[in-house]
Amino acid sequence: MKTASKIYMALAFVFLFAPIVIMLVFSFNDAKSLSVFSGFSLKWYRELFRDEQTLTSVKNTLILAFSASVISTVMGTAAAVGIDKIRSKWYRTAIDTVTNIPMVNPDIITGISLMLMFVFIGRLFGASTSLNFATMLIAHITFCLPYVILQVLPKLAQADKALPEAARDLGCSPGRAFFKVQLPEILPGILTGLIMAFTLSLDDFVISYFTAGNGFQTLPIRIYGMTKKTVTPKMYALATIIFFAVLILLMLSNLAEKDESRPKKKHRNKK
Amino acid sequence: MKKSANTAVREKASVMQRMLSAPYTVWAMLFILVPLVFIAYYAFTDDNFNFTFDNISRFFNAISEITAADGSVTKVRTYILIFRRSVRLAVISTLICFLLGYPIAYIISRMKPKTQKTMITIIMIPMWMNFLIRTYAWMTILQDTGILNTFLGRLGIGPFHIIGTQSAVVIGMVYDYLPYMILPVYSVMAKLDVKLIEAAYDLGCNSLGVLRRVIFPLTVPGVISGITMVLIPSVSTFYISQKLGSGKFFLIGDAIEGQYIANNLHFAAAIAFIMMVVLLAAMAVLRRCADAKYKGVHT
16 A cells, blocks of 8 residues: 555656656757757757847746735735724625635636726726736736735734733834734734745736736746747746746745744743 | 723724725725626626627527538537536546545645655645646647657557647646645645544444545545635636647637637626636535535534
């Protein structure tokens, strides 16, 4: 039984990583072929770094992901703090249901619905194109917000309710009590939310596709355009770079988690 | 006296904190709820925004002719055909994801805690790669002269014609969404009380019985969210079918995208509206069934 499950897991990992390994290998291929390896070369990487359009789209993606994740984290954290205090049951249920919508709805519906609204409003103002960086940013903030809120809410529920009150009794202003006492307690949730929002925004194609203006191209949209024609290993080089960036990010966030768990333990011991 | 003053201050602070959710509430109304109303609005209006059922009835009644190899012509309801095909392929993919993913989640949950974490991280890595690139990579693997057929050819098998078939589309969906099945099932499985399994064995249950009567019922909530997370993106996908199906098998997502590109926003909205209604109904039925069958298990 044990060997059987080991073999099964091995096969599963082969399936999950086959395309990635193939991309890694063929990004170094000397020839243009994506199935026959004829020799090692870095020429596709060189070509990638000469491709202005792709480089711009990488820059755009980072700008968008950074703005969307920061804004949605600030707004989402504030929202979670407020939602946590809501006592009316139906109001809480209503807010939870609405928050769930962008996560349950297919991306294509979220994308289409926002696009229709933007186009409609654009028409009211007589604009010929109503999709631009701002509409994309709004869309990204919208689909990131629920993830941030759902990361922060459980941390608020776990947090010690007496601590902020004690801080208030000892003469802290509400703001000070929040930033000095409550915020450090929910910070891990906020950070996880921020990272999730950033990666979701970075990777999103469908919603961006429907809400993007002509002038602002993100990397996934650029990749979509590239794969409409025959693809050169240049795109594999790009995939390889993304893969290692992801790997490094994952390792860093694992390290950060370990650092985080240490002071938490200390805190518990003190209690 | 002082105490009541303090309570008043606390009340005020609490009201202030509740106000913090106001920007989000406004945002959610403007950018989550109102856009959904716009889908319905566009679906039921024509280009001049006059009320009409035309878009909806076009979905149900549009007819196209399919010429078979022998020259015979059959008439089919275009969008009903596409919709059925989407549902069929998505259900098949979801089923395969469940059959492949459930054992994986189970095996991982029986490993040492530290290994479990590593395994889950490894399974998540492909999810972090852009799905367009992953799907494209499968296209090159499955091609007639691709790596799979080259490899099989060396072994003296094949070649198989996979690309451009519905199987290729299913392979792409399973590959892209398998982690979405493994992760929720695993998260429920990891919290499972081992004592219950041991008790079942002690009471004379065999492994199959334990799986069927103890483990599976307890993991139903994870399975339900797994099914939801695989089914919804596979029903609505529009890239996988274009690449791996060579554009021969239009899915409902392709139909929406096609109408969007052709700037038929009202008809695109109508298709999206119908898809949304069907999905909502399907999810409600799924949850109701699970609740009825495994009452008390669902949390």
